[in-house]
Amino acid sequence: MITPLDALIAIIAITLAIDLFLVFRPAATHGSGGRLLAFLGIFLMPLLITGMAFDTHMETSKQTEYCLSCHTMLTHGLSLYVDDKEYIPAVHFQNHRVPKEKACFTCHTQYTLYGDYAAKMRGLRHIYYQYIGTIPDTIKLHEPYNNRECLHCHEGARSFEEQSIHTGSPGQMDSIKRNEISCLSSGCHDIAHDAMKLDRVQLWEPYDARYRPAWFLDTLARSLAHIQPSHIVRSPAENSTPAASPDATSNTESN
Amino acid sequence: MKRTLNKLERRIRKAAAMIVIGLAGTLASLLIFHPLSFIGFIIVGIALMLFANVYFLYALIRGPGKERAIEQAATQEVITMQPEEGGKTEPEIKPELTPEYVLAP
Incomplete structure (x- = not known):
């Protein structure tokens, strides 16, 4: 099946071929066919590609793994597995109230016109803090939720x-x-991620391997070595039938 | 004989080269899953391609430049210098060319 990314790469390849031809044979634009080719290869298709690539990048940057690719955010990601229904993000994530692949973005975007772009502009500031600036000790929201x-x-x-x-x-x-x-x-x-207190809470480890993403396991293994194995609650289904749903846990949302 | 490129063609070549670099950057940013790939796309991809777009439009507006004008003028003069019925040559249009505009043989 052809994905949008495959289509975009194909369009980029065609445009690259046209532009390379124009670089080596610019005299081809002498005729009307060459001018049309130049208009396509230098003006129309690059504009189309810019729009499509921007949209692809926007979609990529909404992924949970993308947000958690910064080491600083791993504890926030791990808080989605807290075995406590008082933790609002955890309850939403574990019970599929939010899409797992867009867990961060679903709650941290603004549901307004251009809210997605405003969220991504804040994301650019996060990248600045991550690579150039200083990461604050306590990560807070930019404005009240x-x-x-x-x-x-x-x-x-x-x-x-x-x-x-x-x-x-x-x-x-x-x-x-x-x-x-x-x-x-x-x-x-009032309890959201509470990422600073993760060493005092129990974590839920889903039975189904599909719901134990790499970043979750990595974080368990590397970043939070101080979390004792006894703090990890495995799904009850682990000891019974393997066909159990990850929703069938003690951690269900009350409202 | 190898024809020299006029300004329009040279500008189109430059714009195409910028698009090639921009496309390569865009392609790399799409294939690399990293927060900085978005920044790379904005800086390399968007900036270069939009600049190349504007440069291409500028090239179209400015046209082929002096060389092409001289070519056209020379062609026009050759046409008007054709002998008429009475054998008398009367150039109708005689563009005034300054020495710097004269083409090398």
Whole structure:
């Protein structure tokens, strides 16, 4: 099956051939056919390739592995495997509330017009800190987490709308939706990654090897050597049938 | 005889060369899974290709330059210098060429 990347590489190869021809035989542009070739090879196709390659890079940079390719972020990635339903990112990740391959981006983008590009501009700053600047000791959000990102999925969901804690007092739901009451910092869902305390929590190791990505195993092996094996909770399915779903764990989302 | 390239063709060659480098950078950035590949794509790929695009348009606007104009003028003069019916030669258009515009044989 031809992937978009394969198609893009094929277009690049064709354009390269045209441009190399023009470099060695520029006199070919003397005729109208040559001029058309030059217009295609120097103007039209490079523009098309720039757009397609930019989109491909944007999609690549949304991948969980891409975010965790910086060593600093590995502990945040590992926090997705915390065996505690109080950890909001872990609950979402382990129960497939967010796509596993885009786990970071799904919650850390802005659901606004050009929100994806704003997130990637912040990513450029992260790259600057990683390679040129100084990485801060504590990694914090650039700005308080906006309820908009939570409500992108939860708004209108029965489990959210009927939750008594959300509708407990008059106008509470409206305050949540207007971002006047923060989901994360109002004492309700206030444990996010908490990456500095990973040595005090238990981790869940999925039974299915497909859900134990390389970065997870690497991090376990190298970055957090101080985590004792006894802190890793293996899926109950490991001792029973191999066909168990990774969702069948004790760590299920309550709302 | 090897024909010398006019300015338009030379500029097209330069633009094509920039596109080749930009495409090579873009291809490398697509095949390497690394955060810096995105930066490399922006710096090498986008910058070079967009600059080459603009340079190509500039080349089209500026045209072939003086050499081509001289070629055209010389051709036009040859045409107008054809003898008429009465055998009298009357050049209609006689472009004034300064010495620096005269083509070498």
